[in-house]
Amino acid sequence: MFDIEKFISGLSVDKAMDRLGERFLKSLEDETAETFLEALLAFMKIKFMFDPAYRKNIEEFRGRYQFRSKDGGVAVLVNFEDGDMKIREKTSDDVNVTVSFKDGRALMNFLLSANRDILRGLLNNEVLVAGNLNYMYKFGFMANHLQLELTGNLP
Amino acid sequence: MTASPTANLTTARPLVFDIKRHALEDGPGIRSTVFFKGCPLTCLWCQNPESIDPGPEIGFYPRDCIKCGDCVSACPVSACALEDPFLIDRKRCTRCGDCVEACPGRALRLIGRFYPVDELVDILLRDKTFYEVSGGGVTFSGGEPTVFMDYAAAVLKALKDSGIHTAIQTNGFFAWEEFEEKILPYVDLIMFDVKLADADKHREYTGQSNELILANLKNLLAERPAASSAERAEAVLPRIPLIPEFTATVENLRSISDLLKGLGVKKCSLLPYNPTWISKAENFGKNVDPRLSRYLLTPQELKKYQDIFSWPVCVQRTGRSELVTF
Amino acid sequence: MELPRNITHYMKHPDNPADSPELRAGKLYKYVMENKRPVITDENLLAGTTTARTIGVVLYPDFMALSIWPELETISRRKKNPFGITRAEIDELNFDIFPYWLDRTIQEVARKDNGNPLCQRIMERIVFYIATKVYSISHTVPNYAMVVERGLLDIIREARERELSPGSSKEDRAKKDFYQAVQLSLNGIISYAANLSREADRLAAKEVDTKRRQELLEMAEVCKRVPAERPRTFREALNAIWICKIALHQENANVALSLGRLDQVLYPFYAEDIKRGMTLAEAVELIGCFWLKIADHVPLSPETGEELFGGSGSNQAVTLGGVDIKGADAVNDLTYVVLKATELLRLRDPNVNARYYPQVSKKEYLDRLCEVNINTGATPCFHNDASAVEALSGQGVSLEHARDYSSVGCVEPSSGGRTYGHTGCILMNLTSALEMALWGGKHRLTEDEQIGPKTKPAVAMTSFAEFKKAMETQLGWLIDQVVTLNNNLGRAHQEIHPTPMLSAFMEGCMEKGKDVISGGATYNSSGAAMIGLADVVDSVTAIQEFVFDKKKFTMAEIISAINADWSVPYKKLQAMVKASPEKFGTDSRMARANADWLIGFLHDTFQGKENYRGGKYTVGYWTMTNHAGFGALTGALPSGRMKNEPFASGITPVSGSAPVLTSCLNFVARLDHTRIADGHALNLKYTPSTTTMSRFADTVEAFFKMGGLQVQFNIIDRKTLEDARKYPEKYPDLFVRVSGYTAYFKDLNPHMQQEIITRAEYDLGTGEEQKYG
Numbered sequence A: 001m002f003d004i005e006k007f008i009s010g011l012s013v014d015k016a017m018d019r020l021g022e023r024f025l026k027s028l029e030d031e032t033a034e035t036f037l038e039a040l041l042a043f044m045k046i047k048f049m050f051d052p053a054y055r056k057n058i059e060e061f062r063g064r065y066q067f068r069s070k071d072g073g074v075a076v077l078v079n080f081e082d083g084d085m086k087i088r089e090k091t092s093d094d095v096n097v098t099v100s101f102k103d104g105r106a107l108m109n110f111l112l113s114a115n116r117d118i119l120r121g122l123l124n125n126e127v128l129v130a131g132n133l134n135y136m137y138k139f140g141f142m143a144n145h146l147q148l149e150l151t152g153n154l155p
Numbered sequence B: 001m002t003a004s005p006t007a008n009l010t011t012a013r014p015l016v017f018d019i020k021r022h023a024l025e026d027g028p029g030i031r032s033t034v035f036f037k038g039c040p041l042t043c044l045w046c047q048n049p050e051s052i053d054p055g056p057e058i059g060f061y062p063r064d065c066i067k068c069g070d071c072v073s074a075c076p077v078s079a080c081a082l083e084d085p086f087l088i089d090r091k092r093c094t095r096c097g098d099c100v101e102a103c104p105g106r107a108l109r110l111i112g113r114f115y116p117v118d119e120l121v122d123i124l125l126r127d128k129t130f131y132e133v134s135g136g137g138v139t140f141s142g143g144e145p146t147v148f149m150d151y152a153a154a155v156l157k158a159l160k161d162s163g164i165h166t167a168i169q170t171n172g173f174f175a176w177e178e179f180e181e182k183i184l185p186y187v188d189l190i191m192f193d194v195k196l197a198d199a200d201k202h203r204e205y206t207g208q209s210n211e212l213i214l215a216n217l218k219n220l221l222a223e224r225p226a227a228s229s230a231e232r233a234e235a236v237l238p239r240i241p242l243i244p245e246f247t248a249t250v251e252n253l254r255s256i257s258d259l260l261k262g263l264g265v266k267k268c269s270l271l272p273y274n275p276t277w278i279s280k281a282e283n284f285g286k287n288v289d290p291r292l293s294r295y296l297l298t299p300q301e302l303k304k305y306q307d308i309f310s311w312p313v314c315v316q317r318t319g320r321s322e323l324v325t326f
Numbered sequence C: 001m002e003l004p005r006n007i008t009h010y011m012k013h014p015d016n017p018a019d020s021p022e023l024r025a026g027k028l029y030k031y032v033m034e035n036k037r038p039v040i041t042d043e044n045l046l047a048g049t050t051t052a053r054t055i056g057v058v059l060y061p062d063f064m065a066l067s068i069w070p071e072l073e074t075i076s077r078r079k080k081n082p083f084g085i086t087r088a089e090i091d092e093l094n095f096d097i098f099p100y101w102l103d104r105t106i107q108e109v110a111r112k113d114n115g116n117p118l119c120q121r122i123m124e125r126i127v128f129y130i131a132t133k134v135y136s137i138s139h140t141v142p143n144y145a146m147v148v149e150r151g152l153l154d155i156i157r158e159a160r161e162r163e164l165s166p167g168s169s170k171e172d173r174a175k176k177d178f179y180q181a182v183q184l185s186l187n188g189i190i191s192y193a194a195n196l197s198r199e200a201d202r203l204a205a206k207e208v209d210t211k212r213r214q215e216l217l218e219m220a221e222v223c224k225r226v227p228a229e230r231p232r233t234f235r236e237a238l239n240a241i242w243i244c245k246i247a248l249h250q251e252n253a254n255v256a257l258s259l260g261r262l263d264q265v266l267y268p269f270y271a272e273d274i275k276r277g278m279t280l281a282e283a284v285e286l287i288g289c290f291w292l293k294i295a296d297h298v299p300l301s302p303e304t305g306e307e308l309f310g311g312s313g314s315n316q317a318v319t320l321g322g323v324d325i326k327g328a329d330a331v332n333d334l335t336y337v338v339l340k341a342t343e344l345l346r347l348r349d350p351n352v353n354a355r356y357y358p359q360v361s362k363k364e365y366l367d368r369l370c371e372v373n374i375n376t377g378a379t380p381c382f383h384n385d386a387s388a389v390e391a392l393s394g395q396g397v398s399l400e401h402a403r404d405y406s407s408v409g410c411v412e413p414s415s416g417g418r419t420y421g422h423t424g425c426i427l428m429n430l431t432s433a434l435e436m437a438l439w440g441g442k443h444r445l446t447e448d449e450q451i452g453p454k455t456k457p458a459v460a461m462t463s464f465a466e467f468k469k470a471m472e473t474q475l476g477w478l479i480d481q482v483v484t485l486n487n488n489l490g491r492a493h494q495e496i497h498p499t500p501m502l503s504a505f506m507e508g509c510m511e512k513g514k515d516v517i518s519g520g521a522t523y524n525s526s527g528a529a530m531i532g533l534a535d536v537v538d539s540v541t542a543i544q545e546f547v548f549d550k551k552k553f554t555m556a557e558i559i560s561a562i563n564a565d566w567s568v569p570y571k572k573l574q575a576m577v578k579a580s581p582e583k584f585g586t587d588s589r590m591a592r593a594n595a596d597w598l599i600g601f602l603h604d605t606f607q608g609k610e611n612y613r614g615g616k617y618t619v620g621y622w623t624m625t626n627h628a629g630f631g632a633l634t635g636a637l638p639s640g641r642m643k644n645e646p647f648a649s650g651i652t653p654v655s656g657s658a659p660v661l662t663s664c665l666n667f668v669a670r671l672d673h674t675r676i677a678d679g680h681a682l683n684l685k686y687t688p689s690t691t692t693m694s695r696f697a698d699t700v701e702a703f704f705k706m707g708g709l710q711v712q713f714n715i716i717d718r719k720t721l722e723d724a725r726k727y728p729e730k731y732p733d734l735f736v737r738v739s740g741y742t743a744y745f746k747d748l749n750p751h752m753q754q755e756i757i758t759r760a761e762y763d764l765g766t767g768e769e770q771k772y773g
């Protein structure tokens, strides 16, 4: 699922980044946004690998994030450490923050301020965050930044 | 003692159709006003048409209706119909009250409720603090509160015992001796309606002659051992309703002015016409005389009428119109 | 930006990493104040600004600043309260400032210290309660009398003397650290004032307008003297208070950091100046300058917060009038000057609170208060001294101190300058306990999760007593949680965020040698505000009346009805429930008994808890905008209320269910105010055209004579409000009473606008609630 190397093999870095960026944007339009998390993380990872300006966000940063769907179908552990981002399909309690979400759309609604419907998210009990909220805020910044950059909306 | 002129009404149980609390227009200060049901006169401009009949009536409040239809099935004589904007065909309705019982909300209400003396007094005493700080009290209105002399007397006495300022608004159509004995000792202010100076017109528009009324006014203002003339002048406030084309004519007002002057009246008040009651009356299925105006009086008209009187006149606000004090 | 930059800089490079929290704080604020840019804004006679801009946003890195991190790059373009920020500032926050605080905010320190406790996880579900210590502790009244009567140098002198006293136990050393922290931070304030003075001189030198030049030169003189020394003039006194207030804004987010009895504190200076020839117009102008100054900063909250709970200002209360410590009438000329300034400016801040003592205060004063209400439509609010003094005395405050109370934030009475009462530390949603009582400890928003204790599901209950018992169990549990959380957060503040400046301006701290957060003040308490009182009382009463007394329908039916949001098959049930006269705010005995029970239970349970400083918890009924926010998250209720509708505000009846003004006032006045020691807000709306001053005053007087604690008004009709919602541009300055404070209508979120529009409106002429729709 997160085998980026395979995905980009044979492509130039620029091309691969474009491809993953497009995939991320496309995942937002989909009704259920099922692929949102995967597309976001994949794009994030390639950005960290090849975009030094973006990588600055995780230099000297250590943070472990657990994302999981409420039905248990998805469980992803994301580990940032010294400028590197590792994505693994597993669960762990040793994390800074855990995000449980109903579906991709709910997670997107929660993370991206441009696509947000706060009340709906809360009313439907769509996303639950447990642990250190500040780590979530940081992740939120990094995710929003990607979307704003792709859509040419950075301030 | 002469027989009560309202004997035919008094046999009914006294019903109250509304208790208005925090009333500011029915006498000094903050007051509670009790509206009695039943009136010996039938003024065709009556603004509280639900108050003339001494029996209970059914009121329909369309805003509270959820159109559930329970009243339709409850009515034994098929007088209710959802298609009818007034809901009830008043000609058929026997006022049995079944539909009121059936209505889940408050869209149908029984107008006119009997309160035991204690209960009414209890309700009126709840706002005692408001009366005290504002120099207010309780006002009896109607309908005609003197229709139920014994009942009114019992309540008024209890209020006086609690130190409450009391007032009544009366059309003056009552038996003097009974009034003097039962009511007069317990009221601090009598607001006394003077409608038409001409006896025939009075009979035509209100159903009764004004002889008894004027005699009672004279009695009230005459020497009484207990009261100084200044006190009497304070305690009796003649009120003249200004009904366009009926009472609000220069001729009638001149005559009333002369009459009151002759009686030594120093102050009276004018009640400007307020047509908002017309739609309310229609909710009760009452017919409204087409001669009645549907407009408020203009300030010019008011000024003209006020100028007829040669002593201080206060124009009272009624309903929602503006307060004008001259 | 200046503040988070300076705080972060100092924390990364502390003088001595081994310093105690107190000492570190003293050095930190000295650094912050010394490095604060002196800003003098045009057209104001007072010097100094909270931020480096004329009006700015303040970010507190260890409080909630990080919550805007996700929105940093969109915040300048958001619809509600956008906030201009440059690329360089975004980068500085994102790369340099915020990362340092990831594990160092109050919230996260409390979480770590207590092993991510349940109480904190419950708060994150939003619908149960909010513990506000995560963003500030400033809900209190500092002792500004101390500032103007003594000057900071004298306070520093006292701290130095006390520091020198012998003793070397651990406790003595902690005290010495505290005294040092006071000296350090107050010296920081004095440096800031000196910088302001130099800046005023500099500006004066290049000013061409002779009048402004003169003003600047005077300003330089003023800041040379105050707040170090005792002020000599009215203007110096105001500027002294303002500079100290600026300092307090650096130490803590301004959440209802209130001003106290300004007409009392400033009167000697005012009277002196009037004797020396100051005109009334000049006095009004100075007060006006101060009013404009205190609103020179805005809180910044993320979109979620804005949408649900936004629209409030910083809610700084000023208190006027009332009696003095001996019980004599304290209204003076300055009281009227302040009222005049309030009437002319119609500002959101400060929130003006007028005290009135029936039989002691003069009738002209009450008339004037009513007149200002009619002219401004919304201010000041009215407090009844007799009841407030009684309520405070019940909490162990001495009679003289109780008489010297002032309002904090919305409405909370507090003996100002000597009480650290964090009167708004808890905001609890009462309807969440009702839900849990209905569903055996579960809540509709959190679905199948067992949140509260497992009580018998309501459908299986056979008596009303059983239902009340379940309510008590759920409420008791909720109170346990929220109190534990507040205490955890309080200890986190002790550990990382002592407040030497606030402590310097608080009676008691100097004697005890302790920070306010550690219990230094003379009086210590914590205040919890309850949201949704009338909705819960009406719901409980409906259950009693229809399910248990009249047995008109079953609990199961009510539950199905509210699950279906009172939709079609349940419209009749809803009509029945709504038509019942058994409602909060009427003559209903049943509703009254339920209100007394609930208020009694909450008071007794909270009073049984101790806070982290050894003080007690008090309970109040005021809601700010939370009744709309919590309402938006809450489903239909047994009272007939529909899903997402705002709750009634404060201690106000539900709109449409208390049709008679005198009954409503009676009902509220006769609630036991000694069990409402954290104040209440009764919000009434009057139709403007019927509001005459003398009857208005009589109504307030009667309410107070019956024991009412507080009341406030909007004098505006529904049509105007509806128009203002449609065409906000037509009403830029329309301000309304929210709950305990005023706000600009246009700034309110849609839920709150709706609540104000539909709020019960009484025709003062007939005493009846106006019906619409």
Ligand code: SF4
Residues within 6 Å of the ligand: B058, B074, B075, B076, B077, B078, B079, B080, B088, B092, B093, B094, B095, B096, B097, B098, B099, B100
């Ligand atoms: S009162 Fe009786 S007769 Fe009249 S409409 Fe109602 S149910 Fe029918």
Ligand code: SF4
Residues within 6 Å of the ligand: B064, B065, B066, B067, B068, B069, B070, B071, B072, B087, B102, B103, B104, B105, B107, B108
């Ligand atoms: S029973 Fe009441 S609510 Fe139902 S239709 Fe009749 S009047 Fe309307």
